Amino acid sequence: MATLLYVTCNLKPAEVSRSLSVGKEFLDEYLKHNPDDEVHFLDLYRDNIQRIDADVLSGWGKMRNGESFASLSADEQRKISRITRHADQFVAADKYVFVTPMFNLGFPAELKTYIDNVCVVGKTFVYTEAGAQGLLRGRGKKCLHIHSNGGFHFGKAEDHSVPYLREIMNFMGIDDFHPIVIEGVDAFPDRANEIQELARNQAVELAKDF
Secondary structure (H helix, E strand, C coil): CCEEEEEECCCCCCCCCHHHHHHHHHHHHHHHHCCCCEEEEEECCCCCCCCCCHHHHHHHHHHHCCCCHHHCCHHHHHHHHHHHHHHHHHHHCCEEEEEEECECCECCHHHHHHHHHHCCECCCEEEECCEEEECCCCCCCEEEEEEEECCCCCCCCCCCCHHHHHHHHHHHCCCEEEEEEEECCCCCHHHHHHHHHHHHHHHHHHHCCC
């Protein structure tokens, strides 16, 4: 039995979101083939992810200098505990699905905030004399990114969404990465159904062996 962490970052309801509807197709098919797997859901708009602020940096700095967690202020403890819970949940998962739209050549800020919660020294990577090393490498973890944009940006230098998520996953040691990109629907509305159907087919096919 594996654990799949399903992370969404969408404001639209599922019935009108291109990426969420493809994500549902993937998840439905995935559970047909993996009925005993656990799926944990995170909605990054709903679940109020802790951002790195002055309290977090202060608390981390104190602990690096040898102070105990118990000695931190109440705000430092509370905020760092929230980050630690997300980092531990991420480490414990075997598979990851991220479902995002494109906002201004990237993804919503809430996803970057979440990444800052899980890309944590000592949890998912460490610094060494040879450079940073991901701690999740060699564990058979895999990641799917279902991403939508209205134009055509994927594979271009201007795309700061899919390539960034691929790189940050690799940085932590997850190099089995699969993108499904739904693009061009706003540029070619007459082909919207065709574009969406292609993405659905990709998702269903990938779900069989994910």
